[in-house]
Amino acid sequence: MMAHKKPFFYIFTFFMLSICFVPIFGDTNGQILIRFKGFLSNNNALNNWVDESNLCNWSGLLCTNNNFYGLRLENMGLGGKIDVDTLFELTNLVSFSVMNNSFEGPMPEFKKLVKLRGLFLSNNKFSGEILDNGFEGMVNLKRVFLAGNEFNGHIPFSLASLTRLLDLDLHDNSFGGNIPEFQQNVFRFFDLSNNQLEGQIPISLSNEPLTSFSGNKGLCGKPLNPCNISPTKSIVHPNSPPSTQGNRNKHKRLLRVLIVVLAIVLLASIVALLFIQSRRRRRSVKQLKPILGLQQNSQKTQSFKETQSIDLAGDFSKGENGELNFVREDRGSFDLQDLLRASAEVLGSGSFGSTYKAMISNGPIVVVKRFRHMNNVGKNEFFEHMEKLGSLKHPNLLPLVAFYYKKEEKFLVYDYGENGSLASHLHGRNGIVLNWSTRLKIIKGVARGLSHLYEEFPKQNLPHGHLKSSNVILNNSFEPLLTEYGLIPMTNKNHAQQFMASYKSPEVTHFDRPNGKTDIWCLGILILELLTGKFPSNYLRHGKGGESSDLATWVNTVVREEWTGEVFDKDIMGTRNGEGEMLKLLRIGMFCCEWSVERRLDWKDALAKIEELKEKDSEDESFSYVSEGDLYSKGVTDDDFSFSVVTDSHVDKIGNVTD
Structure with a gap:
């Protein structure tokens, strides 16, 4: 009888546990x-x-x-x-x-x-x-x-x-x-x-x-002051001579003065820190009005209604300078006042100025970029160039929607990319792992967008001028959209030399001579960044980039001297049957980064080679990265990876290359 009860007991127990735990799990x-x-x-x-x-x-x-x-x-x-x-x-x-x-x-x-x-x-x-x-x-x-x-x-x-x-x-x-x-x-x-x-x-x-x-x-210690060992303090005996006692009193007076000075400095520092902290807290989400030079309300906090009631100050209150100039007919669904009333979020602060995400009530989400170094041309020429940029239509270019003209600074309004920049995904800001197929799709889109700029601006050496991962925006399907393109003619040259990516190329670094292949060098750096997951550290330095820590030089060294699969980002190393195509893209990137402009790919060849790439290898192309011998067994030699690195002996060679 007991034997028959046990199965029923087990079934009943399992049933009760299922009821208890299903809602949780x-x-x-x-x-x-x-x-x-x-x-x-x-x-x-x-x-x-x-x-x-x-x-x-x-x-x-x-x-x-x-x-x-x-x-x-x-x-x-x-x-x-x-x-x-x-x-x-x-x-x-x-x-x-x-x-x-x-x-x-x-x-x-x-x-x-x-x-x-x-x-x-x-x-x-x-x-x-x-x-x-x-x-x-x-x-x-x-x-x-x-x-x-x-x-x-x-x-x-x-x-x-x-x-x-x-x-x-x-x-x-x-x-x-x-x-x-x-x-x-x-x-x-x-x-x-x-x-x-x-x-x-x-x-x-x-x-x-x-x-x-x-x-x-x-x-x-470095980078602060060196760590000095304090000398041993001398002990003053009560019966010391008057002169010694006088020195001691003098030291005490100096010490008191020093304490007072330090107290004043400390107090000033605390006040400054509190002020900075207060500003930081207010900057994260704020209205765009203060950015455009509007009058400030005396109250610390304002409702939306109070904020809307503030009038434009000075020259912004009327006339052409008080209007948004739309460059696309399909985007005129809001005006300057709508933009000023929008809640705004600071996305970042770059070499040109701050970038804001503006959520317009009953309208689109747009990105507003502030440019403080666009005084290279007059007003009419600036308007004409913005109209040209607004006329560009390509699935891999982030559309320019409108601009706001002011003599000292300009504001460009772009569509919003839902998934942020390529840099934020490659370097951990958003926590998303980009697999090989997504990275291949991105680089193909980048190459197509760049090629379209070459076609639209055939007479410009730098049709983009600032191509880097933070200027590649991703939409909701991770299609890439190039931004901050075509701004070289509008930008002050001194500022461009300090900050823009194209001015880190070897021909500009050594000879201040950008040419029709300079943007291709930036494309090559972007390819290597996408494959290795490493950030091009020379982009962080102001002024012309040097080759000592250049990403292309590092890749060339690793590939030629100690080849392993570790050159690739760990997040794509587990890709099945795609290693051969990854290697092909690595070679394309290295030839785009050739220090010798003569050997560097031009934009048409670079696009054609990138378009040929597939997500998976064909059966006769698949191979592993276990050893260098595997590479040679597939007919891959050092020459397939080599590209020239600038040294003193290469200067004349590059210098003789014509535009």
Whole structure:
């Protein structure tokens, strides 16, 4: 009798467990997010978290191809609890941002979210010490932003041990103690300023900018002042001679003066820091009116109605200078006042000026770029050139919608690219991994867009002039759109030489002679960046680029001297049956980067070779990168990879090349 009861008992138990656990493990992303929202206070900004069929339209959600991958809950006045256990159920979560909110207390246990690539907590009220194991296991983290909080204690060793970390921002906290040895010695962005750190700066960080360490009184060593060993203080005996006693009194007076001076400097620094911090908090989401030179309201905060009532100041109140000049007939659905009333978000600040995302009420989302160095031509010529740019129509060019003319500066209005820039995806800002097929699609689109510019501006040496990954915008299907093209004729030459990508090429670096293949050099650098995942560090230096740390030189060295598959980005190394096509693109990129202009590909050949590439190898082309012998077995030799590197002996050769 008992034997018959046991199967029934097991079935009943399984049934009850199923009833208990199915709701937990079967929750959709929408249900999980709604539970997460329940822990937040002041969450009115998330009122549209309702319809799960439109999940990617929810406020603050990051999606690609309608697939959720991150949360960007910034500038929403949120508070309450960040329930990490609920976030843990979001299996696709790789980016989390709550910057510019009102969260407080200790840092939550984000270490449970081991898939995170980006963690952004800046400008909240988090406080206390972060435990040494606070980042333990977060091996995928590339960007950590904790600035503008109240953290104290030492910088956790688990943070310093992250090998993939590219950007670290800890400024304006109260971190103390010594700076640990970071496993990642080369950062794209690094800021420890305005803390209470002390001791010698690690040698591995000595090449970071001085501003990365300013505001830490106890720090020394490069790039700050050297660490000097204080001399042994002499002991003054009570019966010392009067002259010695007088010296001691003199030292005391000097010490008092020094203390007073330091107190004044400290007070001034605190006032300045408070002012800077206040401005930073106001900049993240703001109206475009102050940007265009409008009058300011005396109140600290304004409703939309109050903001709309502000009139344009001075020359902006009427006339041609007070209007948006549309260059596309299909985009005139809003005017300057609509743009000024739009809520705006600062996307970044580049070499030309700031870039803003403007969400026009009952209208489109546009990007407004501010240019302060466009005084190279007169007003009529500027208007004509903008009309020409507006007439360009190509699926791989970000359309210019309108412009706003002012003598001192100009504002260009573009369509908005839903997925940000190629640079943000390649270097970890958005936490999305671009696979080989997507990267191939992107580079084909870039080549097509650049070729169209060559066709439209046949008499210009630099039809684009500023081609780099941050100027390649991706739409919702990850099609590339080139931006900031065709601006060389409008830009002051001194500024172009300092900042624009084309002026980092070897022919401009050494001879100030751009030619019809200079933009192709930029295309080659972009190809190598896309394949290797490495940022071209010479783009960060002001002035003409040097070859010492050029990405093309590095690739050539690795390929010729120590060939392995490690030249490719780890995120595409697992690609099946695509290695041969990746290698072909690498060779195309290297020939586009030829230092000798004569040997460099022209735009037609570069486009034709890129168009021939496929996602997968044909059966007779597939091979692995295990050894150099495998390459030779497929007929690949050193000559297939070699390209000339500029040295003193090459100068004459390049100098003799004509435009």
